[in-house]
Amino acid sequence: MLRTEPNIIITGTPGTGKSTHCEELANRTGLHHLSINDVVKKHSIGEASDDPEDPNLQIVDEDRLLDCVENDLEEGGQIIDWHACDLFPPSMIDLVCVIRCDNGVLYDRLKARGYSGKKLEENMDCEIMEVLLNEAREAYDEEIVVELRSEKTEEIDSNVDRIEQWIKNWKKDHGKDGEAAAQSSEKPEDDPKFLHG
Numbered sequence: 001m002l003r004t005e006p007n008i009i010i011t012g013t014p015g016t017g018k019s020t021h022c023e024e025l026a027n028r029t030g031l032h033h034l035s036i037n038d039v040v041k042k043h044s045i046g047e048a049s050d051d052p053e054d055p056n057l058q059i060v061d062e063d064r065l066l067d068c069v070e071n072d073l074e075e076g077g078q079i080i081d082w083h084a085c086d087l088f089p090p091s092m093i094d095l096v097c098v099i100r101c102d103n104g105v106l107y108d109r110l111k112a113r114g115y116s117g118k119k120l121e122e123n124m125d126c127e128i129m130e131v132l133l134n135e136a137r138e139a140y141d142e143e144i145v146v147e148l149r150s151e152k153t154e155e156i157d158s159n160v161d162r163i164e165q166w167i168k169n170w171k172k173d174h175g176k177d178g179e180a181a182a183q184s185s186e187k188p189e190d191d192p193k194f195l196h197g
């Protein structure tokens with residue numbers, strides 16, 4: 001089935017600004033903010049970890065998670081909000097935005113969230129080592145992976161503007177004309193390169 005609306009992953013280290021971007025994008029475009037944290041809670045597919053330093057940490061059964069979101073992804077128009085990305089089938093994903101943040105700014109945000117000790121350290125390492133960016137680049141065609149910075153308030157607006165414009169182009173290319181182009185094996189002109197600042 002051809003999707004008429006794209007599926008977009010918004011990923012990044014906790015605290016970088018994923019939810020903020022997803023909410024704003026959903027408000028502006030009418031696409032659905034698919035918070036994976038909410039899916040995990042709703043379907044009880046997380047198991048409490050036995051880490052005494054992080055009793056709230058949930059280990060998620062990824063197969064069950066995929067079962068829960070499969071229909072949504074097939075339908076399209078999903079803005080997927082999660083701190084991991086490589087489990088979603090590439091055939092169902094049209095754009096992957098990795099939200100990045102300066103280490104000092106992220107440290108303050110995570111502290112304000114009450115993170116400390118090992119949990120704070122591991123999340124800071126995750127950002128410094130570019131774990132999510134590498135994961136995204138390994139799992140998906142590098143052309144659809146975009147890195148966006150989110151340190152200042154005005155960056156939220158400019159990032160969302162750019163993604164919104166990309167969505168408009170994608171829809172134009174995948175409407176009736178896009179379907180015709182796909183059938184005649186022409187490549188639709190939804191090149192996400194313009195998103196690469």
Ligand SMILES: Nc1ncnc2c1ncn2[C@@H]1O[C@H](COP(=O)(O)OP(=O)(O)O)[C@@H](O)[C@H]1O
Nearest residue numbers: 014015016017018019020150151152153155156
């Ligand atoms: N570009 C930004 N400018 C200012 N504050 C931001 C920006 N991006 C995120 N924040 C703030 O950082 C915190 C973490 O953002 P959030 O969207 O919850 O991150 P995540 O979903 O990645 O954990 C929130 O308080 C949010 O308001």
